[in-house]
Amino acid sequence: DTEVTQTPKHLVMGMTNKKSLKCEQHMGHRAMYWYKQKAKKPPELMFVYSYEKLSINESVPSRFSPECPNSSLLNLHLHALQPEDSALYLCASSQVRDVSYEQYFGPGTRLTVT
Amino acid sequence: KQEVTQIPAALSVPEGENLVLNCSFTDSAIYNLQWFRQDPGKGLTSLLLIQSSQREQTSGRLNASLDKSSGRSTLYIAASQPGDSATYLCAVTLINAGGTSYGKLTFGQGTILTVHP
Numbered sequence: 001d002t003e004v005t006q007t008p009k010h011l012v013m014g015m016t017n018k019k020s021l022k023c024e025q026h027m028g029h030r031a032m033y034w035y036k037q038k039a040k041k042p043p044e045l046m047f048v049y050s051y052e053k054l055s056i057n058e059s060v061p062s063r064f065s066p067e068c069p070n071s072s073l074l075n076l077h078l079h080a081l082q083p084e085d086s087a088l089y090l091c092a093s094s095q096v097r098d099v100s101y102e103q104y105f106g107p108g109t110r111l112t113v114t
Numbered sequence: 115k116q117e118v119t120q121i122p123a124a125l126s127v128p129e130g131e132n133l134v135l136n137c138s139f140t141d142s143a144i145y146n147l148q149w150f151r152q153d154p155g156k157g158l159t160s161l162l163l164i165q166s167s168q169r170e171q172t173s174g175r176l177n178a179s180l181d182k183s184s185g186r187s188t189l190y191i192a193a194s195q196p197g198d199s200a201t202y203l204c205a206v207t208l209i210n211a212g213g214t215s216y217g218k219l220t221f222g223q224g225t226i227l228t229v230h231p
Contacts, residue, residue, distance in 0.1 A: 006157075031217070042203055042221035043158070056218065090157055094217055101145055101207050101217030105158040 003027075004106035006091050012112045015081060021109045023074040023091030031055075032074040033103065034066060035090040043090055049074060050096055081113045116141045116208055120222035127194055127229055135189040135225045137204035142182050145207040145217060149178050149189050152201045152224070161202075162189070166209075194229045201226050 004025045013019050023032065031050045035043035048056035049068040063085075065077040074091055088110050092103040117140045127133055137147070146165050150158040162171045162178040164187065170179040177190040187204060201224045207217035 004157075042205075042223055043219075045218060048218070088155070092158075102148065102160060102163045103217060103219060104160065105150075107157040108155075110155065 004091055004093055004104050006089075006106035006109050008109060009107070010110045010112075012114060013078065013081065014114055015083070017081075018077070018079045020078065021076040021089055021091075021111075023076075023106055024072055025093040025104070025106075026072055027093060027104065028071075028095075029093035029104075030071055030096045031094045031101075032068060033092040033094075034074070034076055035092065037088040037090055037108070039087075047076075078111075081111075083113050086111055086113045116206060116220045118204060118206060118220050118222040120202075120204060120225050122225060123223065124226040125228070127227075129194060129196060129229055129231050131194050131229075132190070132192050133194055133227070135191070135202050135204075135227070137187040137189070137222055139185045139187075139206050139220075141206075141208065142185055143209045144182065145209055147178075147180055147187050147204060147206050148219070149176075149187075150203040150205065152203060154201075158203065191227075194227075196229050196231055198229050199227055 007022045034046040037043040046060045047066045052068045063080050067075040088108045090108045091106045094103045119138045121136045148163045149161045164171050164180040175192040180187045203224045205219040205221045
């Protein structure tokens with residue numbers, strides 16, 4: 001099974017709402033990633049978790065709060081977002097301490113902030 | 115800072131044509147290079163991964179080559195089909211001197227491919 005799942009597929013939220021994005025993989029990968037992708041642009045790395053610990057935060061605003069409750073699950077908590085945060089949010093996973101570090105991506109959550 | 119460039123930005127070809135997509139990167143200290151396909155509004159599908167020690171990888175009608183010393187990779191698509199229409203992204207994983215246990219991808223801007231019947 002090389003699948004990464006993400007829920008929900010679509011999310012519309014107001015600027016005062018609190019919502020969460022969820023990502024799950026069952027490939028035994030111990031590195032998980034959040035990316036943000038704006039229209040017609042490549043994905044931009046936001047966070048990396050390695051062995052359930054935050055390893056990289058690419059200077060992401062605090063209104064985005066990641067969480068890795070276990071080795072299979074990655075959440076992204078959203079609060080007080082701005083319209084410019086509307087984008088496709090992609091989750092990925094990979095092996096750790098592996099020569100390939102091949103990343104497997106989920107289908108993404110399309111987020112619209114109104 | 116690693117920079118990845120893809121040429122051309124867009125390509126339109128008739129069905130059946132063989133085509134080449136180009137990717138270049140500025141820092142040759144890479145673990146690997148991945149080629150991805152992305153359909154509109156969808157996630158990324160990994161097509162091929164080339165390790166830094168490899169020269170090429172093949173999967174079906176796709177062949178990817180890597181010349182690390184010159185900082186270049188090409189994705190060759192044989193006998194293109196309308197179903198190949200998508201955005202193709204290349205991305206490199208940098209070697210981290212600290213020996214981190216994860217890969218950090220740097221993406222190119224992508225090539226939008228249209229194959230018309």
